[in-house]
Amino acid sequence: MDLRTLELFHHLAGSLHFSRTSQSCNISPSALTRVIQRLETDVGKQLFIRGKRCVELTYAGQVLKKYAEDVLGRFERLQGELSEDAALSGQLSLYCSVTAAYSILPQIIPRYRTEHPGVQIYLETGDPAQAFGRLMSRDADAVIAALPAKPGPQISFLNMAVSPLVFIGARHYPDILVTDSQGNPDWGKIPLILADKGLSRERIDLWFLENAVVPRIYSQVTGHEAIIALVNLGFGIGLVPRLVLEKSPLCRDIVALENMPKLPSYEIALCTRDANLSNPRVRALWDIVAGES
Template identity: 50%
Template sequence: MDIRAIKIFNHLAHSLHFGRTSRACNLSPSALTRTIQRIEEELGKPLFHRDNRKVSLTPAGVLFKRHAEELEQRWQLLLQELGDETTLHGEISLYCSVTAAISILPGILGAFRQGHPGVQIKLQTGDAAEALDRLNDLDAQVTIAALPEQLPESVIFIELAQTPLLFIAPQEGELPRMDGHGEIDWTRTPVILAEQGLSRIRIDRWFSEKNIHPSIYAEVAGNEALLAMVGLGCGVGVVPELVLEKSQLRDRVRVSPITPDLTPFIIGACTLKRHLANPVIQAFWSTVQQVNGNNEEG
């Protein structure tokens, strides 16, 4: 088996999802299946349990996973030792929201490219709520994400920014609807909610604490979709201030003076602790710390 097959196995061993791994590794489903079957044939043991609903590692798969992860790390170290000793080579995969790519990453990437021009950067953007899942599934080695309420033991985090959660309403129209006491009438005010993520957790908790049963108009994926729905007059919602400031839709909504008191987001860089054994990730992490330290001093 070759190192690419090892990398493919490692991704699947974390994602436990053939479709996700085939997309991340740019393989057809049949090619992914053949790669895993070749490894299993060489080892003489099945590595995955498969059925129509889930994928899991066999005992042999758990054992092989430990050795395969170590082999991939050793391969990265070997490439570095064989290369130019003064120049770092390799690649790094990053995942973040479009907002983070615009507002947070430029200074970090600029400094990293200047210090390590031999490293190839692969950047993916998407829903910020998926950032930690992308990290755990090995779709990305570093993500920019909001600090979860409980950080997994396997993840390390560097705080880069804080942003409050704002209650927004359409720029035009009569939303939110008010009751006779000057409070929002949540039974008559349609609400747009994120499908998942920290903002959803916090607004759900706020509604529960206030014993409010909101009129949910729609659940959407991502802050831009939420802003679009609110801007169209479909309802009210909650978004991070940083997202609103950078959005092209900001002129179509307004910040309501009557707003839930929600804990602000702490935005930062995340990676798995074991990734720091990789010289490229270690160098990127050092750059994040340096740039963040300079920003704090400024």
């Protein structure tokens, strides 16, 4: 049972998706299947229940996942101790939204590259709702994301920015916003474009629930940039962090709407697993962000 096998198993135990793990770990699905089959033979237990639509961990799989986390964490700490006196090298993987990539990373990455030119930075951008999943499945060493109410017991974070959540509409389609006789939004008539999941969706869903509102949801999309694009085309109003709106190429055609519900702001942070702080490449990034805070 080597480290590569444990890494593949641990990733699959987090993703529960053979195709996703094979793509992320650069291994063919058939080869991944053979690795897992050999591992099951070695431990003498079935590790996954494979259904037509889902994959689940067995009890043995859950036990082995904890073992894999311990071994991989120990190896990361060993690498850190062995490289303390040497110039940093290897790869640092980061995950963040497109907006964070061109609004937050420029504050820290140039200094990181100057101080540690031997480190290759691998950046992946995507839906911020996937950030913590990427982190826990070891797809990323660190992520820049909005903090949930409870980040989790294994997560360390450094606050980097605060961004209010704002409702937005297209400047050229003012009639999209329908109000009642008192000037309040008529949620039953306003087409809404919302994130399909993530923190902004959780907060607006909670507001609707607490205020007994049944909204008219026109579209549910992945990513705040997609919300802005659809709002700009006049399909409805949306909800995005102000930072995303300010950095959007469409910002001149979009307006932040007034007299709308006030939702808790986004707290944007650099996040990593506690165990990753023993990785010198992650620690170097952490120290730079801490110094800027």
